[in-house]
Amino acid sequence: MFARKKPGTNTDTGTDTGKETVEVLTLAGLPLDCRLVRSRRKSLAVHVRHDQIEVRAPLFVSQQDILRFLDKHSDWVSRKVREKQQRQAEQLDLRDGGRILYQARSLNIELCEAPQASVEVLPQAQPQRMRISGPGIALAPQERAAAILKNWLQSMARNYLPDRTHALAAHLGVDHKLKEVVFRKTRSKWGHCTAAGRIQYNWLIMLAPDGVIDYMICHEVCHLLHMNHSPVYWKAVASVCPDYKRYVGWLKQHEHRLWF
Numbered sequence: 001m002f003a004r005k006k007p008g009t010n011t012d013t014g015t016d017t018g019k020e021t022v023e024v025l026t027l028a029g030l031p032l033d034c035r036l037v038r039s040r041r042k043s044l045a046v047h048v049r050h051d052q053i054e055v056r057a058p059l060f061v062s063q064q065d066i067l068r069f070l071d072k073h074s075d076w077v078s079r080k081v082r083e084k085q086q087r088q089a090e091q092l093d094l095r096d097g098g099r100i101l102y103q104a105r106s107l108n109i110e111l112c113e114a115p116q117a118s119v120e121v122l123p124q125a126q127p128q129r130m131r132i133s134g135p136g137i138a139l140a141p142q143e144r145a146a147a148i149l150k151n152w153l154q155s156m157a158r159n160y161l162p163d164r165t166h167a168l169a170a171h172l173g174v175d176h177k178l179k180e181v182v183f184r185k186t187r188s189k190w191g192h193c194t195a196a197g198r199i200q201y202n203w204l205i206m207l208a209p210d211g212v213i214d215y216m217i218c219h220e221v222c223h224l225l226h227m228n229h230s231p232v233y234w235k236a237v238a239s240v241c242p243d244y245k246r247y248v249g250w251l252k253q254h255e256h257r258l259w260f
């Protein structure tokens, strides 16, 4: 599996069961209000979620201990809030004048009413832009632009990913294990490979640079060799994609900009 990063779960060590109580704390050292959730858990944990700080605490920890805990983690919390806010500001905005990250270029979006649906990338234009045209855009710009862009990306995915996947599987001598290549937009995954030899790709990856797309293919095809993320698996990935760490890093940094 090739999953998107799940935010804020690494500090959570307790389990929450039974009734919860919720309070809101406003603290001088923190950039946002903090939601305090008490439940039958064993340890304190802090998360930053969608513009909100949340502390999860056992039922009987004193307010003073909670404040001390927050004070100790205030730098981390402030940094996380800033990162989230920046990521939110960078989200793909499918409206005329919005921005889209395509093959590592930040392009201006231009929406045009036209009889035929099309997507044109104009990297030489000033400013560099992506023009999304089609019928009905004037009436429902975001909805129609999303549908047109989706078709465009799906068609690129169909033209590119299965051939590359089969070629790499043949190169690695595992083509007999590859049964099917399918496409799905899932919330948390870029790709997935099952033991039955079915590789699934999220077509949104077609917005990423070529190297990242090829890395994703390597990632899934190498699962036909090893159904895990063991050192042997990563060695196989490195043998066909020596720069894979760079592409993993690119995705970590930019994947939030590829979703609509």
Ligand SMILES: [Zn+2]
Residues within 6 Å of the ligand: 001, 002, 003, 219, 223, 228, 229
């Ligand atoms: Zn994987």
